[in-house]
Structure formats: structure tokens, C-alpha cells
Amino acid sequence: MSTPLPVKNGLEAIENDPKLKEAWSKVLEVEQQLESIEEQMLEESAKLAAKYEKIKAPVYEKRKEVITSIPKFWATALSNHPILGSLLEEDDLEVLNHLVDITIEREEESANSHKLIMTFSENPFFTNTQLIKEFTVDKDSAQVKNHPIEWKEGKNLTHNGDSELDSFFNWFNEEGAELGELIANELYPNAFSYYQGGDSDEEDMGEMESEDDEDDEQNDEKPPQKKQKV
């Protein structure tokens, strides 16, 4: 294997040649057509995703009932997620043992905008019964709305008066949306697998891999397989 070649901008060759410049204007035309088809496809894909979120909603409702009967379900699932789990301090886990439900409320027709609602049983840490974070995404912009955590006296895990402390719950003060994406798109749909430890039981995909599988491999953060074996 060679070392990577230096990146070369093909346009430099084109700019010095009037004929090629003319060809390039056709290139841009074709490219615009492809982009507009791509946009249509993304729109239709988003609608498809929204349609299936609607279909899944009642099943998630059923799942919610089942999950509440399993102690520490969400704390276990969260701590088994490779990224989310690595952010949990011991104190965080104590709080998360009171996490009885996660709900993702999706905006109509937009699978990307969502409200994350984490419901807690009464606990020694904060008075909120729900911690909420809202994500509104449209084509050009994204907004995050935080709802403050009402920490009980001396129980603030994110700040000790002088300085910020390491805690998963800092995320409820921050603008970042990444963890919200992980929760909504990985943890939530694959909750049972993560609860089981996110085993790496391999599905036989043959030698060929989908684009997504390749991404996963490169990420080294492969979501667990869905197959359940009990």
C-alpha cells in the first residue's frame, strides 16, 4: 500500500482551458439535476421514516409497560451503550436507577425533531419527575431546548458551588445534541439488546456488507445485534 496521494483539485486543469470550462458548465447542470433528485429522495425517505415511527409508536407503548416491571432496566441499558456508558459516573448511575421511562416524542412528519423525556421515580437528587430536552431540526437549522434540573440541597451532581463536576447530567445544561441522537436512534430502538449487554453475536451477512455496516466497523461502536437469545 502506498502513502495517500496529495489531494489534487481537478478544477485547476479546467480553469486554464476554455473548452473544458464549457464542459464544466454542463457538469454543473447535471450535478444540479442529481442534487434535486437527491433532495426529493431525502424528503420521501423522511416521510417514510415518519410513517414507520407512527406504526412503531403503539408497540413502544406496550414496551414501556413491560420495561417498568424490570428493575434498573434503563440504567443497565444506558451503561451498556459504548459511548453513553462511558459518560456515567458512579453517582450518575445511582440517579439512573430511578429512571423508569424514556420516551421519544417525534414531531409529525419529521423523524429528526424530537422531545426526549426521561421519567424518574422519587429520588434523593432532584425534584423533577421528568428531565426533558427538545430537539427541533429543519433543513437549515437545529435548536436544542433545555429544561433545568431542580437539584435538591447539596445533591447537585453537575456543580459543587465552585466548579463544574463530571456528570452525565451536565448534558441537560448543554447545547449539544449528539447524546440525544444516540439515545433516540441507538439506545431507544435497541433498548432490549443494550439491556442484555449489547452482545456482539454476529449475524451472518456473508462477505458483502451494506454501507451502514461499513460505517459501523469504522466507528468501532457497533450497535448490538437485535437477535434475542434466551
Place this chain on the structure above:
Amino acid sequence: MSTPLPVKNGLEAIENDPKLKEAWSKVLEVEQQLESIEEQMLEESAKLAAKYEKIKAPVYEKRKEVITSIPKFWATALSNHPILGSLLEEDDLEVLNHLVDITIEREEESANSHKLIMTFSENPFFTNTQLIKEFTVDKDSAQVKNHPIEWKEGKNLTHNGDSELDSFFNWFNEEGAELGELIANELYPNAFSYYQGGDSDEEDMGEMESEDDEDDEQNDEKPPQKKQKV
């Protein structure tokens, strides 16, 4: 930030508790429902992708005409792809200067199965006018079919009689499908961007990122932005 917690299998808690075992059987039921919805969605997504590949086909035909008028288009685009480019030896590039067309022929109704056809002008290296590799993917299996390269006397870049040599063209003897995926799903649809050097011109996505964007970041192999600026 703490060190990652040890992975804990929630099932261990369940196995020792008959009540939880009963709850878990309901879990599996719900999980099966979610999986079957997911399968339906994947099927519909595949159809959508196939539909748009059909819509894009005539535009790609137009693109082909334009591209043939731009010298070394595919060699430039290929060498600018972060992974594909890193596999190219100097001799490979000499061959690729004769690459005048890449065509991806997709199977009806299956966006994943495809035939990769690389068309070459007459060249000192091999007698083939086309190098072809076929990928057939269905739900459970994947097959790769190679068509041999007819190297001219003393011009085989993949083997010198005694041992295998480093060359991009080895891939035409191998079973692996990864490079085919990169060519079909990254290089081919974004050829113009790669030709231009794969600039990292940032689209303003705001603070929120889609799942795909996160994958890209983690890959560190971000495909170039599509926007053309000339």
C-alpha cells in the same frame, strides 16, 4: 469522564426471578413486533432507493457524456477519495489515466446488487476494454463475481511471476466487496466533488447533526460536500 463501566448482562438478573422471566417473555414478543416493522421499513426503503436509482439513471447517462470530455476525470476523482486514493500505486495511476467511464448497473428492485463496469481506452497494460465486478446481495447472502484481467506480456501489476505485488487491481481477483461499496455509494454519486479534490467546505448544519453526520465524523472519512463553487 469516567472509565467505561464493565458490560453487564441484564439477563442474569432475570434468570433467577420467575416473575421477571414472565415479563421477559413479553419483552420478546414486543421485540419481535418491532423487528417485523423494521423489516417492512427496510423493504420499503430499498424500493424507494431503487425507484430513485431509476430516476437518476438518465442523468448519469448525461453525466457520462460530459465526463468523457474531461481528461483523467476518474483517475483524479479516485485518487482524491480518502480510502480508494490511498490504495493507488504510481503504476495504478498510469493505468487509471486510461479509465474513461465507470458505470454502475443496478439490479431491478435491489439497490444493493450491482455490476461495476470500468471502461478503459486502449492502454499498454491489459487487453480488456472493460473491467467488471458483480455484486449480488440478497437478504441472507452476498456473492462477488470477478472477471479476470488479461494483462499484456510483462505488464501485470498484481503479480511478477514470483509474488503478489501491491496494486489497486488486485481487487479484481479478490472476493472483498468493500471497495465496490465505496465506488458505488461514495465515489460514483459524488464523482464531481471528488474530482474537485473533495473539499471540506462546510454546510451550515447548525449545532444539531443527523445520525449520518455523526457517523461521518467518527469515520474521519467524510465524503466531500456536494455544493459546487466555480
